[in-house]
Amino acid sequence: MIIPLTTTKIGEQVRVSCLNCTSEDTCRLQELGCVEGATGTVVSNQKNIILQVGECRLAITHPLAMNILVEPVSKKK
């Protein structure tokens, strides 16, 4: 199931599956570690999103987050 990042819940683990934005924004996301296949945790979702990818906490505004398509990952214990 692939959904936009904006529809995820706090604490949810997701895998980035597609960056659907301009090539410029894609580049900016990628160099910050938000690449296709990377997994992250949604730290906050109040219209704007905070996504933790690895050790890096990314603040992403709503318009950009809508274009980040992710796949929820079930937590492994």
Place this chain on the structure above:
Amino acid sequence: MNNQTLNIQKDLLRQPSTIALVGNPNTGKSTIFNALTGLRQKIANYPGITVERKMGTTIINGVLHKVIDLPGAYSLNHKKADERITYETLIGSFDHEEKPDMLLMVVDASNLERNLFLASQVMDLQIPMLMVLTMSDIADERGIQIQSQQLSDTWGVPVISINARTKQCDTQIKQALIEQGVATPKPFQWKPSTPLRQAVERLDKEWLSKHTQLPERARPIEALRLLAEGSLEDSFYQYSEEGKAKKLIEELQNFLEDQGENPTAAEVVQRYRFIGDSSESSVTKEVREQQTWTDRLDNVLTHRVAGPVTFILVLLIMFQSIFSWATPFMDMIDMLFIELGAFVGNQLPAGLLNSLLVDGVIAGLGGVVIFLPQIIFLFLFIYFLEGTGYMARAAFVMDGFMTKVGLHGRSVVPLMSGFACAIPGIMATRTIENWRDRLITIMVLPFMACSARLPVYAVMIAAFVPDNRVIGFLTLQGVVFFGLYLFGILMAVGSAAVMKRIFPTGKPTPFLMELPPYKWPNVSSVVIQSLERGKIFVTEAGKIIVAISIVLWFLASFPTYDPTGSDLAAVDANEQMSEQMLSTLQLNQSYAGTFGQWIEPAIEPLGFDWKIGIGLLTSFAAREVMVGTLNTIYSIEETEEQLGLIERLRSEKDPETGLPKYTLATALSLMIFFAIAMQCMSTLAIVKRETNSWKWPLVMFGYMTVLAYFSAWITYEWANAFLLG
């Protein structure tokens, strides 16, 4: 992973060389730079503090080396003005400036993989380097362990691990450079796929090597960038035969797609894959599922409602601190200068020199130095805040609002620095990606009430606004003071909203920023940096003020008045001409007085007399000079008792009507004028440099001056009609 023998070079350090600090933003480059060179580059917990190249020197084993501090970058794709500086320095395209002979590749150990992305790009440039892992303390805290030896084997460069905030940091790095040396990394260690490598080679051979001036080692990196972005736009090179290049790039992108690669992501994904694989052998992390301090604070500070509310509270506390906490210190300085003036006045024989020193220099200087405590408090506050990591959150929560008014979340930090001084604020706009956002931020930034306006506000408020209590601890003076700051902010926001409509809209750049973990600011460095700024304020303002005070003293004291003729006749024959009247007449017919009276009609509608007029003119050199100028003028004009500037302003009478000359209306009009007008040469010069044309500083000067004049006029008329009955 692949073990390789390091290509160590130790003899590089025998001769003077240039060492550059490269790394992601906010990784401790400037901290290391300061430790190595003893200089005081600004350090703060916000990605994008350093925005220009800074040079220093350090001695290693008796040899003097140059050290360059560079702006942080996430990649070599040079999207932003600050990142370009880093990229150009690395590939050596600053023609007249030093090319780095070796690098300190600064890598944040607590965020290794993301940092290694840039590192792997930089390694492709094949410059000898030492990899410096910083934030080792934070990594420890989080249970991250890095095997330096493994890392070094993987990447083929020596690695050391340090905490850059400790005292031993510089000796550790020097020791490592001596003992481990530096090594030249091999290119393409990240093992790009064959199609990608072929595409890069073709673009290099068929295009970059023929039609660009790029040095050989930089071409693969540039080729990768062009392949990913697929356009030549936004490139700071003049490409000849652009059409051909575009065709070639398109062809290569199609080739990659045919081979099953996504051209935009290929490089990044492959680099990250290699980094991820290699970290498995060199990094171990304990999993800890507990909420950190950063999590808890962020729950509040980035909250949709609580976030902006906190930001406004923070601003209020800042204004309150500079308004009230600084007062005792200011009183002390005031006393000191009065004593000093009296002391010097008594030591020297009465006469020209005495008057020049006491009335000109000491009075002028004292009028401004008194504001030192407020300025230091302001800087303390801003530096403290930036050191905690809060500013990135402020930028994030304010982005929605800022975007609505034509600015950007990234404008928040430059605008905040504008409270201290517009110049570092304008420089800080280099971190804004979008040119239009950046230009609008620059164009409205001088509205933020900078510290140079403080003296004018403070004097006018103290002289003319009654000290009544409004509610609680708030006094009317305090309210006016806050009001002026708020007014500046509203002017900035309003003008930005207007410019948003005028300037052509391009593609917006949505806000995206790394939020650094909260840290307790390094208190000693916050204090030292604030004192440093205070010192700069005194020396810079001091130089201008001493010069202007001397010139002004001369212009206001000559030609000397000769009490004969008609003036004498005007005086009642019985009365001795008093000292006081003499000095007034002297001042009125001096060069300054004559000139001032000539321009008076132009500023009369605003409620200003010629003395303020002279102050307005001198304050174009720097705003705070206004107060120094009034001080000098009033010291020349003597009164019966020794009065401070504030009493002098209050007691100034209109010679015809005998009513007080300056009123609350004058004070309000003057403050509004100062809040809006563009009276700062240095700001205009910086705007010219940052926008690369005279157009924008001229536009800025024009619209702000016109706006200031009419606003002050309306204020004066309004205050006369409604406030003074």
